[in-house]
Amino acid sequence: MGQVVLVTGVSRYLGGRMAKLLTDDPNIDRVIGVDVVPPRADIGRAEFVRADIRNPIISKVINAADVDTVVHMGVIATPVQAGGRVAMKEINVIGTMQLLAACQKAPSIQRLVVKSTSSVYGAGPRDPAMFSEDVEPRHSPSTGWAKDSAEVEAYVRGFARRRPDVTVTTLRFANFIGPQVQTPMTSYFSLPLVPVVAGYDARLQFIHEDDGLDVLYRTTIADYPGLFNVAGEGIIALSQAIRLAGRVALPLLPPVVGVAGRAMISAGLADFSPEQVRFLTYGRGIDTTRMVEELGFRPEYSTREAFESFVEARDLNRVLSPDRVEAAEETLGSLLTRGGSRA
């Protein structure tokens, strides 16, 4: 008998692709996608159940289909997606609680995979350069997605304790990036003038969408118990990323950042929540040794390659494109050297 997999958050880009990926696997009998809205993209042979995971219906779905693997990708990152912070928190935290309660009662469940985020580590000046999975956050996130994710992880730990027979995998992803995925970071880097906090240059890590799905897929079809950081190799600085994207940085002084951030959120331009501002100020690095050694996974794209794939695919109208800069270099070079030979 093959696997029966339930995927939450299936109507969003990554959830949809995950469901499709799973339906292509002959060892998986059924894929059930759950979300509050119907999927817009193709989810392959996957069956869609329109259900709110905040609702006990989820328990009936799990029992009726004899689900053995649950992939929880239903934690959402921005209030815009949910229609307000209150609804967002409810979907993220209460939804996870309901889902886990249903899983705990279902004897068929054997595996749980949770898509979490490296933002649970917070960001601040007392952070080590690289967070390994065992390091406690020095600046625990107090708002937003990061806080929700930290709470979700706490409930998942509780579940793992109560159901020791279930293999629980928690994946702390660096920011997803790539040709298709839409995240607060992709809209941030699509701004023509990219606001940054003056005097700081955050260290960033990215995971390419294909690599991220690959990890989720691997942990869905085999047992990899534990907590894993997932990120592409290497680090890029925020200033460097802005240059790679051909954008121009707009340094703002810290008092202005808060005001500008609120204005941008209300204008729907980009997520500039306090948590995001902290991240864009101090940055963060996560150590992926465990991912390489225990999951045996090496991402195909490094952080920089993943970012470049995003830049190329979006065809951002680059203010400072490499061609223009090279042309300027040649012009300047010929000017200066002619001047030099005349002297």
Place this chain on the structure above:
Amino acid sequence: MPEARIIPIAGNEPSAQGGVTPLRGGTEHTPKDAPRLKAGGGSARTKPRAKRPEPEAEAEVESPAESFAPLPGSDYEQPDWDERVARGLRFLRRRVTGDYEIDDFGFDPELTDKVLMEPFRPLYEKWFRVETRGLENVPDTGGALVVANHSGTVAIDSVMTQVALLDHHPARRHLRMLGADLVFQTPFVGEYARKSGSTLASSSDAQALLTGGELVGVWPEGFKGVGKPYSERYKLQRFGRGGFVAAALHARVPIIPTAIVGAEEIYPMLGDARTLARLLGLPYFPLTPTFPWLGPLGMIPLPSKWIIMFGEPIHTEDFPEGSEEDPMLVFNLTDQVRETIQQQLYRVLVQRRSIFF
């Protein structure tokens, strides 16, 4: 104030092997003892204090270590103008398009060599006329921990040590420094520190750098050393909790006790405006003969003569596995390092002719 008053204690024993003798035998050697530096192994280098390595024939090949800008204090002929322009523009193009690498700690080697160190080179060569001793004690490759005294109200001593090792060590080594969290909290300073290779003084970062074969620098006195009054010059303050020794033991790399003489006199700190410091969130607010009375002019450091002495390495390879878990050993070794630096300081001080020459 006459400074020759300071009398060295036990001045004739150079290596000060007092406190702890490394436990010999009984333990297997680590497989990686290749980069271990033997005492006096500097014979490969005949002139350890040569002003600057000879310019490497200025070939067309572009190597990141090579600096396109004219190097201060050098009197060799400038490379061809066209070539320099082309190289400078190539560098600018790479910077503008983001085509460069930084490491996990945010260190940007190219920017450090060519831009960030530039303002400090004239300061190093012309203003403080820094003299280095014992550079051969710093290994050419592999991890090592440079431990030095901290002083001078503003922590330029660390940057000068960095310049010394980058420009004057035969292997042109980058010194990766460990800084307090306040450094990374401060705008611009934190950004500068990360880009020039510093990271937070935490055991995980120190171990990652040391096991990665980097040359790491620590100033265990921290703000207690930089912000001490002038009357306490060249008296080492308390040495933290010995975390740096544990990191060196864990990574089995040598500890290089280093004495920096001259930094104490750049901004003689006569007083500390505590209330103002607390208001500004600073560990201290210095009052020197010139600052803040002369405004920005008061920020010009006095041109004292500097000597940086890298002492004989204290080897950690022979300690048994897991020694970093032995607090008594760590404390003793910390004391040994502290004593060694203090004696080196006294030795260099009596040799120095005057504060300014």
